[in-house]
Amino acid sequence: MSDHKHEDNCGCGHDHEHEHEEDVFLVTDAEGKEHEMVMVYTFESESQAYAVLLDRNDPEADGVIFRIEEENDEAYLVSIEDDEEWNRVVAIYNEIAAEENDK
Numbered sequence: 001m002s003d004h005k006h007e008d009n010c011g012c013g014h015d016h017e018h019e020h021e022e023d024v025f026l027v028t029d030a031e032g033k034e035h036e037m038v039m040v041y042t043f044e045s046e047s048q049a050y051a052v053l054l055d056r057n058d059p060e061a062d063g064v065i066f067r068i069e070e071e072n073d074e075a076y077l078v079s080i081e082d083d084e085e086w087n088r089v090v091a092i093y094n095e096i097a098a099e100e101n102d103k
Helices: 083-102
Strands: 024-028 034-045 048-055 064-071 074-078
Touching: 034 083, 048 083, 064 083
Parallel strands: none
Antiparallel strands: 024 034, 034 048, 048 064, 064 074
16 A cells, blocks of 8 residues: 555654554465465445455565455455456555555
8 A cells, every 4th residue: 555664753643652453364375375464454346345455474565455245244355256346446446555655
């Protein structure tokens, strides 16, 4: 999202004196390797929620976007297989990221 690095007294408005609780998700890539991913952003498009996750151990790596689906009051992440949906969601994410970078 943003190239902003959070440090003490950086003026971003966040309190950096405490540990952030993170929801960590184990995601297996195409080669079968597991990655600890952290949800960093959520957004909606066409009444559907999406989540952007970053690799907890490689924060410079590209984020991954998943669709958030709910069933029986439980939320879970689903890969986006449809090319049209993927292109739409990536375009929206890119707009959001550009706006964040302009701040």
